[in-house]
Amino acid sequence: MKNKTNISHQFAEVHSLIRQAKAKVSRTINTDLIELYWQIGAYVYQKIKDSEWGKSVVQDLSNFINKNAPDLKGFSAQNIWRMRQFYEAYYKNEKLSALLREISWTNNLLILSKSESTEEREFYIRLAKQEMYSSRELERQIDSGLYERTVTAGKNISAVLREIHPKAEQNLRDKYVVDFLSLPKIHSEQDLRKAIILNLKDFILEFGKDFTFVGEEYRLQVGNKDFYVDLLFYHRDLQCLVAFDLKITDFKPEYMGKMEFYLEALDKNVKKTHEKPSLGIILCKNHDSQVVQYALNRTVSPAMIAKYQTILPNKNLLEQKLEEFYLLEEPKMEYTKHNKQK
Numbered sequence: 001m002k003n004k005t006n007i008s009h010q011f012a013e014v015h016s017l018i019r020q021a022k023a024k025v026s027r028t029i030n031t032d033l034i035e036l037y038w039q040i041g042a043y044v045y046q047k048i049k050d051s052e053w054g055k056s057v058v059q060d061l062s063n064f065i066n067k068n069a070p071d072l073k074g075f076s077a078q079n080i081w082r083m084r085q086f087y088e089a090y091y092k093n094e095k096l097s098a099l100l101r102e103i104s105w106t107n108n109l110l111i112l113s114k115s116e117s118t119e120e121r122e123f124y125i126r127l128a129k130q131e132m133y134s135s136r137e138l139e140r141q142i143d144s145g146l147y148e149r150t151v152t153a154g155k156n157i158s159a160v161l162r163e164i165h166p167k168a169e170q171n172l173r174d175k176y177v178v179d180f181l182s183l184p185k186i187h188s189e190q191d192l193r194k195a196i197i198l199n200l201k202d203f204i205l206e207f208g209k210d211f212t213f214v215g216e217e218y219r220l221q222v223g224n225k226d227f228y229v230d231l232l233f234y235h236r237d238l239q240c241l242v243a244f245d246l247k248i249t250d251f252k253p254e255y256m257g258k259m260e261f262y263l264e265a266l267d268k269n270v271k272k273t274h275e276k277p278s279l280g281i282i283l284c285k286n287h288d289s290q291v292v293q294y295a296l297n298r299t300v301s302p303a304m305i306a307k308y309q310t311i312l313p314n315k316n317l318l319e320q321k322l323e324e325f326y327l328l329e330e331p332k333m334e335y336t337k338h339n340k341q342k
Contacts, residue, residue: 034101034108041087044080058084086112089121096122103128106135114142123147131209140205144177144312156292161302164277165238172281174306176206183310192246193217193230210236218243220265229262241266241278251287251305253295260301283308 047053062077090097115121156174180202181195211233218232231244259280266278280303
């Protein structure tokens with residue numbers, strides 16, 4: 001029995017080596033492919049810039065490739081134009097031109113076609129690389145206005161959370177879209193919790209792939225009584241347990257006391273010695289920003305307050321809010337720049 005266990009472990013190690021090698025080969029192929037498209041895009045861009053080629057020449061090039069190398073796919077006139085657009089969009093940005101080779105061509109095309117600014121493109125390129133998004137997952141995030149939501153998001157986190165988990169602000173947001181739950185307009189907290197469990201993959205996609213599910217209605221025994229955390233996750237990057245308290249109403253100050261109790265119990269009875277202190281997310285249907293700030297200013301727990309939205313936000317409205325945000329931030333940036341020059 002012992003030998004069988006050892007053999008199984010050794011086989012698993014070999015299997016792991018194979019998977020790592022296949023992943024490495026796949027990454028190499030992707031990098032080489034994008035480098036090829038980059039070079040073709042650069043060549044076509046230069047020819048058109050020098051007025052040597054027009055649209056008809058690009059079609060002729062496509063016909064030539066398809067005739068002489070029929071086994072090669074992806075070289076239609078439309079795709080060659082995309083390669084040229086791809087090169088034109090990034091060739092002046094050395095930082096991005098290196099980074100975009102680390103995501104798939106399909107994801108690059110999605111970002112190129114659906115993003116308006118260099119900042120937005122950089123945001124999604126970095127996100128796609130970090131989260132290893134499939135094209136479906138990435139498209140969902142772009143369509144849900146993740147960039148606009150992230151840039152304009154408030155900082156509804158406690159000072160203790162910032163201190164204990166410095167990366168919290170880059171890993172967590174104060175607004176989440178859960179349209180995939182297909183919740184009716186009037187729903188209970190139990191409906192919300194059950195829908196999240198049934199759609200756990202999409203929930204983790206929206207909140208971040210570093211979330212690992214631990215349990216639903218996670219039992220905490222304190223004294224002779226049992227208490228239940230709606231949802232418990234572990235966050236790999238923050239290296240801590242994350243307790244979710246789900247609310248279908250506006251945030252109320254008393255919710256914070258309940259969360260503080262949960263976090264104390266988790267740290268005393270559940271947290272492992274190598275893990276960082278647990279953090280809490282109170283996920284509400286809505287909140288008053290001033291009430292939130294008053295509650296967060298006094299809490300001594302690493303907690304944050306976020307709200308969920310059950311339908312996809314209007315992209316045009318998000319873009320308008322983004323413009324307003326930049327208009328408000330511009331005077332601050334100019335003031336900071338002016339002070340630095342003094």
